Amino acid sequence: MxxxxxxxxxxxxxPKKDEPAVKIVKGVSFNxxxxxxxxxxxxxxSGKTTISLGALAYTKPGLEFSGGEILLKGEDVLTMEPLDxxxxxxxxxxxxxxxxxxxxxxxxxxxxxxxxxxxLHGVMTQDEANTRATELYHALELPDPERIGFRYPHQVSxxxxxxxxAAMALVGRPDLLVLxxxxxxxxxxxxxxxxKAFKKVIKEEGSxxxxxxxxxxxxxxxxxxxxxxxxxxxxxxxxVDQIINNPQHPYTKRLMAAAHAGPKPGMGDRLSGDHxxxxxxxxxxxxxxxxxxxxxxxxxxTVLRDINMSVKNGHVVGVIGESGCGKSTLARVIAxxxxxxxxxxxxxxxxxxxxxxxxxxxxxxxxQFVYQMADTALNPKQLISEILGRPVEMFQNLRGQEKRAxxxxxxxxxxxxxxxxxRYATELSGGQKQRINLARSLAALPEIMLCDEVTSALxxxxxxxxVKLLKRLRDLTGVSFMFITHDLSTVxxxxxxxxxxxxxxxxxxxxxxxxxxxxxxxxxxxxxSSVPEMRIDWLEETxxxxxxxxxxxxxxxxxxxxxxxxxxxxxxxSGTCEKITAPTYELKExxxxxxxxxxxxxxxxxKAAGND
Amino acid sequence: xxxxTANTEEMSVYDELPDVPPKKKIRLTWVGKLGVTVxxxxxxxxxxxxxxxxxxxxxxxxxxxxxxxxxxxxxxxFHVLGTDYIERDILSRILWGARTTIGISFxxxxxxxxxxxxxxxxxxxAGGWTDMILSRVNDAILSLPSIMLGLLIVVALGTSIPILxxxxxxIYAASVFRIARALGQDIMVMDFVEAARARxxxxxxxxxxxxxxxxxxxxATDFGLRLVFVVLFISSLxxxxxxxxxxxxxxxxMVRQNLEGLGYGSYAAVWPALAIASFTIAINLxxxxxxxxxxxxxxxxxx
Numbered sequence: 079m080x081x082x083x084x085x086x087x088x089x090x091x092x093p094k095k096d097e098p099a100v101k102i103v104k105g106v107s108f109n110x111x112x113x114x115x116x117x118x119x120x121x122x123x124s125g126k127t128t129i130s131l132g133a134l135a136y137t138k139p140g141l142e143f144s145g146g147e148i149l150l151k152g153e154d155v156l157t158m159e160p161l162d163x164x165x166x167x168x169x170x171x172x173x174x175x176x177x178x179x180x181x182x183x184x185x186x187x188x189x190x191x192x193x194x195x196x197x198l199h200g201v202m203t204q205d206e207a208n209t210r211a212t213e214l215y216h217a218l219e220l221p222d223p224e225r226i227g228f229r230y231p232h233q234v235s236x237x238x239x240x241x242x243x244a245a246m247a248l249v250g251r252p253d254l255l256v257l258x259x260x261x262x263x264x265x266x267x268x269x270x271x272x273x274k275a276f277k278k279v280i281k282e283e284g285s286x287x288x289x290x291x292x293x294x295x296x297x298x299x300x301x302x303x304x305x306x307x308x309x310x311x312x313x314x315x316x317x318v319d320q321i322i323n324n325p326q327h328p329y330t331k332r333l334m335a336a337a338h339a340g341p342k343p344g345m346g347d348r349l350s351g352d353h354x355x356x357x358x359x360x361x362x363x364x365x366x367x368x369x370x371x372x373x374x375x376x377x378x379x380t381v382l383r384d385i386n387m388s389v390k391n392g393h394v395v396g397v398i399g400e401s402g403c404g405k406s407t408l409a410r411v412i413a414x415x416x417x418x419x420x421x422x423x424x425x426x427x428x429x430x431x432x433x434x435x436x437x438x439x440x441x442x443x444x445x446q447f448v449y450q451m452a453d454t455a456l457n458p459k460q461l462i463s464e465i466l467g468r469p470v471e472m473f474q475n476l477r478g479q480e481k482r483a484x485x486x487x488x489x490x491x492x493x494x495x496x497x498x499x500x501r502y503a504t505e506l507s508g509g510q511k512q513r514i515n516l517a518r519s520l521a522a523l524p525e526i527m528l529c530d531e532v533t534s535a536l537x538x539x540x541x542x543x544x545v546k547l548l549k550r551l552r553d554l555t556g557v558s559f560m561f562i563t564h565d566l567s568t569v570x571x572x573x574x575x576x577x578x579x580x581x582x583x584x585x586x587x588x589x590x591x592x593x594x595x596x597x598x599x600x601x602x603x604x605x606x607s608s609v610p611e612m613r614i615d616w617l618e619e620t621x622x623x624x625x626x627x628x629x630x631x632x633x634x635x636x637x638x639x640x641x642x643x644x645x646x647x648x649x650x651x652s653g654t655c656e657k658i659t660a661p662t663y664e665l666k667e668x669x670x671x672x673x674x675x676x677x678x679x680x681x682x683x684x685k686a687a688g689n690d
Numbered sequence: 691x692x693x694x695t696a697n698t699e700e701m702s703v704y705d706e707l708p709d710v711p712p713k714k715k716i717r718l719t720w721v722g723k724l725g726v727t728v729x730x731x732x733x734x735x736x737x738x739x740x741x742x743x744x745x746x747x748x749x750x751x752x753x754x755x756x757x758x759x760x761x762x763x764x765x766x767x768f769h770v771l772g773t774d775y776i777e778r779d780i781l782s783r784i785l786w787g788a789r790t791t792i793g794i795s796f797x798x799x800x801x802x803x804x805x806x807x808x809x810x811x812x813x814x815x816a817g818g819w820t821d822m823i824l825s826r827v828n829d830a831i832l833s834l835p836s837i838m839l840g841l842l843i844v845v846a847l848g849t850s851i852p853i854l855x856x857x858x859x860x861i862y863a864a865s866v867f868r869i870a871r872a873l874g875q876d877i878m879v880m881d882f883v884e885a886a887r888a889r890x891x892x893x894x895x896x897x898x899x900x901x902x903x904x905x906x907x908x909x910a911t912d913f914g915l916r917l918v919f920v921v922l923f924i925s926s927l928x929x930x931x932x933x934x935x936x937x938x939x940x941x942x943x944m945v946r947q948n949l950e951g952l953g954y955g956s957y958a959a960v961w962p963a964l965a966i967a968s969f970t971i972a973i974n975l976x977x978x979x980x981x982x983x984x985x986x987x988x989x990x991x992x993x
Binding site (some may be wrong): 413415439441442447449454455457458461464469472473494522 | 880881882884885886887888889890891896899903904908
């Protein structure tokens with residue numbers, strides 16, 4: 079194969095006045111052959127995005143190319159004239175950003191945006207571009223490919239938008255695609271659907287690509303060649319087979335360790351028998367909640383229906399489900415941030431008021447909510463000492479020296495240096511911010527912490543460190559956790575019990591090891607099958623599975639009657655499931671499933687299908 | 691490299707990589723520095739202008755009106771910028787006028803901010819009916835042309851400096867309210883404010899510790915622009931004869947009174963106009979430059 083792109087000893091730095099420049103990329107070399115997908119893998123700060131943007135002769139503001147060359151078909155893009163660079167970007171090298179939702183203009187139709195660059199660069203006429211776009215919609219397996227281009231971005235789903243962005247990049251037949259974390263923000267089920275489409279279209283088009291990500295399991299599915307980066311340097315590079323099956327460099331091994339092996343029963347670090355601290359139970363009974371005006375115990379938009387669950391003293395309850403299933407809403411209702419329309423939240427036998435405004439200070443203290451995005455959850459204009467000091471002052475009634483000592487203790491508890499008290503949150507890294515976010519909740523001496531996707535925005539290594547910390551906190555303080563996530567592997571590693579939410583209803587709940595083992599609720603089965611495994615060809619094998627053909631590529635629909643999973647369920651009973659709400663029965667002790675099939679039927683079906 | 695120290699079990703060498711810390715310093719370019727110099731010059735004149743002025747603002751020279759630049763008069767002195775329509779020294783009047791024009795405008799803007807920010811952020815934090823009533827009253831004030839409203843108040847209550855300050859601050863408090871409320875609302879929906887509310891913080895803490903610190907930068911930038919509007923407003927009132935009353939010097943009224951002189955080839959009206967222009971443009975230069983160095987985000991927030 080001919081070499082399409084040659085990156086030779088690339089150096090990028092951030093020049094500083096009066097100080098030596100900060101080196102961001104320190105001499106990176108790799109090649110992209112025609113028709114090959116090269117993955118750049120590393121954590122945030124490793125320079126992977128910076129390098130990939132180099133292929134477009136672009137640096138983020140404040141950075142500059144300080145050495146090396148990037149040869150596209152032998153021509154150095156770094157020394158190109160500005161006019162040639164214009165011809166390069168979007169035309170010969172196309173860029174696919176992480177968030178399609180933020181990339182599309184909501185005021186223009188999809189076709190106008192998909193075809194724009196090809197027409198602008200004079201590669202094809204508007205008519206040709208439209209035809210080509212429709213071809214790509216077919217190739218990307220988008221629904222209604224003939225007409226989807228006439229819709230507006232808000233009229234299609236997130237996964238579809240991500241694929242449409244791929245069409246936008248491919249329409250002008252670029253030599254090289256640069257994909258920057260294109261599936262990171264997606265649910266596992268959506269990710270699989272996007273991955274499949276990307277893989278197919280890249281193969282059919284024969285285009286070369288640079289795929290930037292921190293997820294090794296994803297890379298194993300799509301890449302031919304892997305470049306492992308740390309702090310702007312190449313640690314190891316080789317074929318996908320070599321890196322995945324026989325990693326040499328310790329950093330690659332560590333990445334492999336952080337990217338877990340997929341959710342399995344028994345992999346978790348469960349509570350030991352002696353964990354019976356004196357911590358409150360919290361219970362949710364027949365709770366219905368949603369948004370808008372509440373009439374007769376029914377909100378205008380119902381998000382959660384008839385929820386019954388509990389967090390027992392000192393236990394960790396994992397709540398899983400796709401986005402839009404009501405996971406965060408559940409935590410917000412318990413925290414009193416969203417009063418329920420019906421039902422009760424019971425803390426240690428006492429019914430809590432629906433809104434935090436009516437709850438007592440003591441009750442507020444006992445239940446703490448931890449936000450997903452530490453960036454918005456910490457006031458950027460307050461010092462860490464105030465962010466942590468204020469709840470200490472309010473809930474522990476400490477002042478002055480005692481308060482300072484308590485703040486220092488909290489910082490040590492979350493494994494941060496005490497000097498951080500004099501910093502602003504904006505001066506910390508993502509993982510450090512999340513630790514402060516946790517410490518703030520701990521400052522209230524809570525009995526239950528409601529953690530809303532606290533690891534979702536973090537890199538795999540950082541996230542696994544945060545989970546380690548949570549485990550330590552659990553053992554140290556005995557606090558109960560409700561741990562919301564769409565990452566099943568984290569739940570498998572951390573939770574004692576699992577609650578599976580789908581379209582606002584609990585479809586399965588029980589001890590973690592049982593929920594993660596067959597027989598599964600069909601939705602739990604779909605979720606577990608969708609988690610990428612660190613195995614080449616996993617994608618192809620998985621797509622052949624029965625639950626995939628039925629369940630992938632359909633969005634969550636909230637229904638008033640019947641089982642909401644009906645339209646995605648491979649074992650749905652037509653005539654029953656869409657009309658009658660599924661009964662909830664006890665599969666084993668404390669293990670509940672909501673399904674029209676009984677346990678024996680599910681087991682029989684699973685066996686017949688030959689699933690593990 | 692690090693390979694030797696790192697084994698497969700413990701690899702603390704690979705610490706979590708920090709994000710690039712944000713740039714905190716505001717760097718002014720020469721344009722901004724020019725603005726600062728000019729503004730600084732006028733601020734100094736506010737304090738020392740009357741002491742270094744060659745004449746008193748009300749001194750009438752018994753010689754000639756509309757004297758040209760650089761004219762000497764026997765016995766009386768030297769008029770760098772000439773004299774005005776009733777034989778007063780223009781340079782002296784500009785120096786005295788700095789105190790009135792800038793001083794009054796500054797006080798009026800400060801009051802406008804005290805009223806506007808308190809009510810605006812209060813409305814954003816309180817929400818509901820309080821917000822509704824305050825906002826609708828504010829809309830009503832904003833719908834009236836400011837100069838007409840100002841004229842009306844001044845005519846009704848008479849012209850005095852306190853009334854002038856009060857009028858200007860009330861009128862401009864309305865637009866400050868708008869900005870403060872919008873900024874406040876943006877900040878109120880942030881998670882950290884919800885976290886503060888959920889732990890039972892009172893309104894005072896939320897306003898002063900959570901919302902205001904995050905609104906202060908855009909508000910400070912807007913303060914500069916608002917000051918410019920108030921200078922022009924006071925000058926306009928004076929130009930119409932309802933602002934600062936003679937014989938006190940004030941840039942706006944100096945322009946009006948000497949306008950006639952343009953017909954005789956005198957520059958008497960041009961110098962105070964230049965003073966207004968230099969001060970207001972300089973403030974704009976500073977604001978623009980700060981805005982640019984912040985990547986234009988301030989400018990966007992203010993529109």
